[in-house]
């Protein structure tokens with residue numbers, strides 16, 4: 399069953415149209431990885447889904463609900479949350495306050511907020527370990543974990559991640575990756591944008607390739623990973639390396 | 655003893671300044687708008703207080719109970735009618751528009767109540783509390799108490815309520831606040847209204863402590879801007895410290911030097927601090943886009 403679906407979405411900023419007739423389908427419980435060069439419009443797709451940017455044409459639906467008609471708050475209530483590319487936390491608030499703010503929309507139900515906080519703190523240890531520290535004092539990796547924790551306060555059906563691996567040291571990266579795997583195992587639907595294509599495709603069940611605001615390719619992750627053009631552009635330049643050495647070259651890159 | 659007396663009075667005045675500056679810095683923190691009309695709103699509230707006191711004999715500081723809701727509503731109207739209509743991200747336009755607003759308020763006061771000095775003089779006006787060998791003027795003590803009530807209340811609202819957390823979240827990271835479902839527009843309106851409402855109590859205290867006339871707002875906005883620039887634009891603790899520094903600088907200079915020098919000393923302090931910390935005492939570094 400399809401959880402999140404974009405059909406013929408066209409959108410842009412004052413500067414002009416960025417997305418052209420974008421179709422996207424994220425079946426329930428899958429992990430979709432969106433790849434493509436800088437400026438391809440990947441973050442813009444996520445922004446349209448969250449309602450932070452209105453679409454000029456096309457439909458965004460969750461289950462059967464039309465998300466396009468909802469304000470950002472309504473999209474959140476419908477069950478879609480995002481961990482954005484850049485700093486999303488409130489630097490002068492404590493980690494605890496930051497995570498609690500994730501429950502802003504359920505604030506009237508104190509018991510629920512409390513229970514969700516306990517569950518989130520249980521799942522993501524940094525929340526309890528640094529509860530009283532200002533979020534601005536955390537490392538990049540720790541902040542990313544707190545951002546995810548904050549999202550989970552609403553128990554979203556769909557989680558959008560914009561470049562979750564950017565700027566993380568190997569240990570934080572492992573923690574974030576583990577968390578994504580865990581969320582997938584819990585049956586949530588994930589859509590991630592990832593510059594580290596190898597990592598992204600490993601985590602994903604499905605993949606979408608974007609270029610210049612258009613969907614170039616989409617399909618199961620292995621299929622996309624195995625596509626010669628993708629291998630060429632993103633996985634270590636098979637064309638530049640004689641066949642047979644390609645996977646070896648890629649391995650070495652992984653080590654580095 | 656003279657020193658102690660000067661320090662205590664400086665602290666009392668600092669508390670009153672902090673009350674007057676709190677709304678200005680709160681509004682800047684959330685909306686990135688420097689409300690040049692804040693001084694005029696204080697003078698307007700002081701004038702309303704004075705009228706209430708003269709007509710009904712009510713205590714001028716207690717009159718804030720009546721003027722605060724009026725200022726709250728006026729703040730909401732100003733936000734709705736002026737601030738939201740300005741082009742986004744244009745500090746020049748907001749400064750110009752709120753300066754215009756200040757002139758309008760000044761003009762309306764000139765026409766309605768006249769261009770004369772006023773001061774509310776309740777019976778305790780010239781009395782002092784005697785503590786040890788110190789004489790603490792009652793108006794200053796009451797004004798300080800009102801400031802503590804308002805600032806304490808503001809602190810509790812900002813830290814203990816969801817509304818307050820939404821306001822702080824929006825000030826610290828508007829994009830992040832939108833992600834958790836906080837309405838930027840609603841929060842901005844609320845912050846502007848609350849920030850303006852503080853001029854209700856601020857104006858009441860002003861009417862007793864300082865003689866005022868419609869154009870007094872120039873003096874006040876200059877002082878208040880000095881305070882929040884010193885403390886760090888948008889920071890409430892910063893405004894508190896900046897206000898106390900101003901209060902102490904004025905009182906100590908007036909006690910040991912001359913009255914003429916008292917405000918000048920404060921501006922010298924500001925310049926020295928800004929040379930060392932351009933973001934102010936409590937400000938996070940002011941980015942290029944912070945005013946946008």
Ligand SMILES: Nc1ncnc2c1ncn2[C@@H]1O[C@H](COP(=O)(O)OP(=O)(O)O)[C@@H](O)[C@H]1O
Nearest residue numbers: 411412413416435436437438439440441442443
């Ligand atoms: N806020 C914005 N205003 C105007 N143009 C933008 C804005 N954000 C992104 N763009 C433009 O939209 C295009 C796609 O950007 P984005 O979606 O961020 O790409 P990606 O995430 O794939 O790197 C780029 O050309 C970028 O310059």
Ligand SMILES: [Mg+2]
Nearest residue numbers: 440441442483
């Ligand atoms: Mg991007």
